[in-house]
Amino acid sequence: MKTLNCLSILLAMSLSAVFGQPVISSGGIRNAASNALDGLPNSGIAQGSYFTIYGSKLGPDIAAVYSGPLPYQKSLAGTSVKVTVSGTSVDAAIYFTGANQINAILPSSTPVGTGTLTVTYGQTSAPATIHVVATGFGIYTLNSNGAGPGIFSNFNSATDQPLNLPNSSAHPGQYVILWGNGLGPVNPVKEFDGPQPGDLKLPVQLWVGGKSATVTYAGRSGCCVAEDQIVFIVPNDVPLGCHVPVAVQVGNVVSNFATLAVAASGTTCSDAVSLSSDQITKAQTAGSFTQGLITLNRINAKVTVPLLGSLSVVSDQGTASFGRYTAAQLLSVSYPVGFVSTVGVCNVFTFQGTGVQFPTDAVQSTKLDGGTAINISGPNGAKQMTKQTGGGYSALLGGIDLNNPFGASSPGYLDPGSYTIDNGTGSTAVGPFKATVTLGQPVAWTNSTGITNVDRTQPLKLTWSGGDPNGYVAAFGLSSTTNASVGFFCSAKPSDGSVTIPPAVLLSLPLSTGGYLGVLGASGNTPFTATGIDSGAVVVTSTNAQTVAYQ
Secondary structure (H helix, E strand, O other), X not given: OHXXXXXXHHHHHHHHHHHOOOEEEEEEEEEOOOOOOOOOOOOOEEOOOEEEEEEEOOOOOOOEEOOOOOOOOOOEOOEEEEEEEOOEEEEOEEEEEOOOEEEEEOOXXXXXXXXXXXXXXXXXXXXXXXXXXXXXXXXXXXXXXXXXXXXXXXXXXXXXXXXXXXXXXXXXXXXXXXXXXOOOOOOOOOOOOOOOOEEOOOOEEEEEOOEEEEEEEEEEOOOOOOOEEEEEEOOOOOOOEEEEEEEEEEOOXXXXXXXXXXXXXXXXXXXXOOOOHHHHHHHHHHOEEEEEEEEEEEEEEEEEEOOOEEEEEEEEEEXXXXXXXXXXXXXXXXXXXXXXXXXXXXXXXXXXXXXXXXXXXXXXXXXOOOOOEEEEEEOOEEEEEEEOOOOOXXXXXXXXXXXXXXXXEEOOXXXXXXXXXXXXXXXXXXXXXXXXXXXXXXXXXXXXXXXXXEOOOOOEEEEEEOOOOOXXXXXXXXXXXXXXXXXXXXXXXXXHOEEEEOHHHHOOOXXXXXXXXXXXXXXXXXXXXXXOXXXXXXXXXXXXXXXXXXX
């Protein structure tokens, strides 16, 4: 008996050394479709939904995928997941397990509320917090990151339902099938045995380019366990483009925003300020597409600084990038140039971290060398954008560095006038180019006074004057939690003079006291040509921003 106990202890010690304790990453429990970050309004895990766990030592080094037969099992390759809420414990069904990721299905019988989750693989992890909700919908996207082109099927007939892409666009009035998960629970009896199709009769609102779409079905798919489908009709008055935002709202909870390609006719879409249908076709034929983008941006910001009160600062910035996309990458980028491609719509983006920044696209081009530096010459003299680590060029051209607001300040640089931009002799990848742009008077935000608090449940109207008639104007906002941020862009024609931000957009933002709100004006693209790139453009923007509280 003593020998048996010793062997048992030695065996346990050996297994401990081999497996190590699983570690669940902070904020590492997410909706498998939206990938919504912990702390955001739509980050709850719905009963009966697929979810993802990120961490280390969660499962075998060689990943395992459950291949049947159904029902799904509560253990796969030695990995199991237990969720406990309000004293009730349930075991998740495991679909995929690897060292750094688990994909599982939360049983519909899991109580709603805040609880704990543990992973067992040889050892059991420390408990992590999980927030279980009745409904928390996410839209699947092509890059699996929860942003950019969504997984939609254009319904042409019962036997013809192609994946929606810029070269396979939907049309106004057409039925489209949206794929996602998190609509809510189904009958928990044998829910892992096979699909349970059926409309869940939820108060689903679906927005396409800000227009309310008619929903004809919202429930489980007929193909797969825990996967949901929403069938809708593309509104006849929807703005056209390759990146028309789509979001699903149930109550006051809004899904991630994915994009849908919509064309008036034919198969290929076109964006007013991004890619044309000819460029998309060219990329498909050649198999790749090279792009150069130069931006000049003046930021006028009113910020509240503790002990100092409200301060007005100016920051003039320049950036440049050159890159090559494969045709497949080009069709699946998350964020078009400047986060606006289809004028007249609102788009929402999320990212890890806080502060005034923009998310990194999950789809990255292969960076190209544009030359030693990018040179700028204008009314206030000459400046250079220098190469940055990881590719691209940037420079603080004048004013204050927003990343170091208490540092030294210099006079503003981007005053109205004519500017010449070049890359000298270029490089072997990008030949020499020269572009000339004229900066006019920047757009003015005319109703900024008095906006200090934003009620996320009510529409918010921002007004402006001016703007380049060949460009666009966008209302934008940003709000952060302790480790995640959400921003939005709502674009319009300069002549519109105003834009109204709907609650479906504002409700995507987390509550915060130090968020940002503003109006941005962008010029029309000034093209430039060089050997080695298929499309080159200079964009000039002027940004007005101030701190607000999102309530």
